[in-house]
């Protein structure tokens with residue numbers, strides 16, 4: 084295999100004599116190391132951080148890594164994770180939304196009022212809540228793109244207004260319970276993937292990953308371009324398969340994998356596809372990197388901003404519905420407290436830059452795992468929310484410092 | 500030679516500043532027209548009017564004989580006017596292929612990365628570009644390489660006219676020579692080239708005609724082969740341009 088590859092003419096994209104050749108393991112490892120040194124750290128620090136956090140909490144309380152706790156941790160991650168996914172979108176275009184918590188709370192209240200108090204059919208109630216979120220995002224986009232209001236001010240104003248609207252909707256009792264036998268509550272509390280199906284999903288994911296990678300490698304080779312070697316692709320898929328099966332088997336010792344978790348992962352994958360494989364995604368990164376350059380390339384920058392804000396607020400609204408479903412209630416605390424900052428922190432901790440143009444959908448997934456692990460670990464240690472706020476705040480500060488340092492290092496190494 | 504692009508009476512004001520007043524300019528296929536002028540003469544503004552970044556306040560633009568309006572960057576591109584801006588307008592966080600095809604991606608809902616990469620290599624080879632790999636962020640390229648990427652990008656849609664704003668201003672000696680050679684290759688391919696420049700040596704090296712802007716107005720158009728550097732400089736700084744054959748007698752007095 085390797086001999087045949089080296090006999091063939093060098094791929095079209097590796098002809099330059101300055102390139103050091105080789106498509107094998109060592110070339111991949113070396114390229115990765117050089118990227119790291121240049122401040123292009125990828126998901127590595129966060130994975131390392133997660134390992135540290137898990138080790139520490141496991142040492143402090145052996146219940147932390149129990150399957151029951153991990154099942155719970157995953158279920159608790161989803162609502163804020165979905166919100167963080169929206170935050171990733173606005174951060175990528177170089178803007179920010181500080182009101183995601185309020186918008187999620189408003190959406191929770193709206194769902195409860197329409198679905199419970201007014202007896203609307205569920206799809207209509209959900210559509211109203213998420214539609215309200217979309218409208219809020221559109222409003223922010225108008226303020227930012229037409230009036231030139233900085234997004235942190237526009238959304239800070241929104242934070243207060245929509246919190247007020249949420250309190251108004253909830254009325255004097257301040258809380259509306261969702262019936263336990265309703266669809267959303269069932270979905271968020273009791274819907275778990277059957278054991279056989281959870282394994283099947285992992286296998287399907289590994290196969291799909293290999294299929295996509297192999298297909299791409301084949302078209303690249305056919306076109307005379309370099310491509311990832313098949314053993315490398317097999318190894319990658321095998322790693323996903325083994326890791327996935329082990330994780331699923333462990334979770335199935337508890338209640339298993341929640342459908343809500345599967346839905347969140349699916350959402351992450353869809354957004355990842357949109358961001359990396361479509362012209363829209365490309366324009367999002369372009370606007371975040373250099374909005375004027377994007378405009379001169381013929382991109383409708385205003386529309387890109389609008390899509391990011393609408394997506395963010397809609398996902399915040401969806402997260403609010405999920406949070407209310409998980410709690411089986413919408414109340415005055417819905418979306419309040421640390422929800423807002425947790426969602427933003429998750430996106431940044433996961434590796435999406437506050438400076439725009441860098442990041443990925445997966446950062447919401449990784450980041451929320453860190454945040455929720457800290458939260459869960461501290462709860463197990465019987466430490467109340469005061470500690471949680473302090474620690475999460477510190478972690479956010481650390482992540483932002485890392486982001487800034489990496490950005491400076493990239494500038495120094497010319498990889499901004 | 501047939502005139503591809505023709506400007507008549509173009510004016511553009513920024514508030515009280517008249518950046519361009521009644522500017523005329525023609526460029527033919529297979530011709531390099533240099534536009535020269537002092538700082539603030541309105542050169543970049545002229546480029547931006549052609550690129551659809553700014554809209555002219557008055558005046559007419561004819562493209563291949565037909566009157567047109569250039570309302571947006573996409574509109575300019577659709578007509579066949581490609582622009583390389585002074586600041587290059589590249590996205591540093593995107594790689595070479597992503598920058599080349601920005602706003603013109605193939606298969607918008609499922610990007611055709613392979614074809615885009617192939618076309619990128621083809622284009623860069625045509626320009627004899629010295630870029631080792633197209634999958635690195637543009638931030639890691641040198642000034643000359645970035646200039647080449649910006650020029651390659653402008654060629655992607657098979658334009659008829661290419662406008663370059665100070666293409667050599669930020670470059671070293673070797674890179675300048677490279678870019679000038681590139682401009683000659685573009686002319687030989689039959690494109691009309693408008694090159695903004697500060698540098699007399701560059702202008703004399705590649706231009707067929709030299710148009711001088713001064714304080715936002717035309718101040719003479721010269722055939723590059725027949726004009727001396729002093730005459731161009733005189734036109735730039737505002738001394739009345741003096742025809743070649745009268746100069747001897749002037750000197751005598």
Ligand SMILES: Nc1ncnc2c1ncn2[C@@H]1O[C@H](COP(=O)(O)OP(=O)(O)O)[C@@H](O)[C@H]1O
Pocket residue numbers: 513516517518536537538539540541542543544545
């Ligand atoms: N966007 C703008 N807003 C206000 N004034 C501008 C703008 N762009 C250019 N100008 C003014 O127009 C004049 C011409 O500028 P410019 O075209 O950049 O000159 P050049 O490129 O020849 O140095 C200058 O006085 C400049 O200050």
Ligand SMILES: [Mg+2]
Pocket residue numbers: 542543585
């Ligand atoms: Mg200029």
